[in-house]
Amino acid sequence: MSSLPETSKRGEPNRRPCADYPLDQFFPTTESKGGSPSAGEKLALRICATCPLAVRGVCLEEALRFPAYDQHGVAGGTTASQRRSIIRGRRAAQLAEVA
Ligand code: SF4
Numbered sequence: 001m002s003s004l005p006e007t008s009k010r011g012e013p014n015r016r017p018c019a020d021y022p023l024d025q026f027f028p029t030t031e032s033k034g035g036s037p038s039a040g041e042k043l044a045l046r047i048c049a050t051c052p053l054a055v056r057g058v059c060l061e062e063a064l065r066f067p068a069y070d071q072h073g074v075a076g077g078t079t080a081s082q083r084r085s086i087i088r089g090r091r092a093a094q095l096a097e098v099a
Helices: 039-048 053-065 067-071 080-098
Strands: none
Touching: 053 080
């Protein structure tokens, strides 16, 4: 997380729990198709659930910004399917603002 300081405002480490696991843990071979997360995604989501909120928030926003992450894998405590849904919701909100 290059955009985060090493510690939170309360002095807690902004540590990424995923750093202790192989990268492919976050890119399971089976992904949900809009429904419940697959077994592989659930494992990664459990790891993300232990991530400090500030770190998870930054991770999610980064994943939403980069289309490659939008397409595959678990990041920021979300599946790719969930991020696509967030992106659709944000686009709809932006369109509603300009209309
Ligand atoms: S939220 Fe992001 S930084 Fe935190 S464990 Fe999950 S993938 Fe890693």
